[in-house]
Amino acid sequence: MSDLKLFEEKAVRSVWNEQEDKWYFSIVDVVEVLTESHNPQVYWRVLKKRLLAEGNQTVTNCNGLKMMAPDGKMRMTDVANTEQLLRLIQSIPSPKAEPFKQWLAQIGAERIAEIENPELAQARISTSQN
Template sequence: MAQGKELSLFNGITIRRIWHKGEWYYSIVDIVAALTQNEKPSIYWSKVKKRARAEGFAEGIEPLKLKSADGKLRETDTANRETILRLIQSVPSPNAEPFRIWLAQVGEERFQEIEDPSLMLERMRQHYRKLNYPEEWIEQRIRNDIVRNDLTDEWRERGAKEGVQFAVLTNEIHEGTFEVSIQAHKTYKLLPSKTNLRDHMTVLELALLSLGEATAITLHQDRDTQGFEGLKKDSREAGTAAGRARKEIEQSVGHPVVSNQNFLKQQRRPLGQLSMFEEEEDV
């Protein structure tokens, strides 16, 4: 599975995190906000950081790119569970002990999913069932996510950089498949710009996108493609191939595959945050 950037919640506060070096790394500023309820957690953290340096455990802090409130990836101080537990001792808070328990729980969930990926898939099913998505759609969405994760693993291993390069490659496949960019597709569906488009695709749209992405995987592997430009060429070819399939389907069914259908009504229900669905793919 892809080692994607994800979110979790502690007492209703979003904690950004990323799977890095085989373990979770958490946004320290988010944790400070959760522990202290401080309106300016970044300023509070800058003071605590000086103390961390003096106490000799600042080496466990790593700046990693996480998505900020404006949707852009920005370097953010992060730390693994061991370092976070040490930091908690430097932040007086009645939430310290509940946070330690929460930290153990969210870490254990990820390890369980690595050992048994079916657990993650079942969490996805339950998430979409709570939103009243049709069962046929849910299964197609899961298949799409599996292919997507395999594709981003290929990109990562073959030298593409997460962020802009991943977005460009994704859009190449998407535009070749549907003859419309991701942003234009969102506009047609009347979706907010930061919405995850895949959560509003029809079963047929998802299936064709999976075809394009699976084709890209095959091209990358058959050609042993390395580097962004080569991956971009493969992605364009894969999208074109899926686009040919779309045109044949449209001739058979007698109407365009690209649909203005969305699932915004389902998503208005307040639900607990589920990780894995937050990462935007488009440029």
């Protein structure tokens, strides 16, 4: 299930993986939110190289998924689950890091509530389609 999450009015593309019971988030979107970079793809590319050179395994474990790009086409983008994302956030100097971590925790809490009460998930889906 693909979804757009908003953090401070900025979209973060996400996908819920039913088999793994995990959210995956577009790393480029998170980089853009945290850094306010005009070119988050380049920022991520440079950060990824630096982390790989340091031997950071988080980058190695990030996967690519097709997600809807701003141009309306499905394109491959690097994604990370919540745990991987929290590790990556530590490598990005940003005053928004702590509020973003709290936002991730809220998304996790909402998903747990939806699992316990499927009517909440139906209500969210209905709201997002309107």
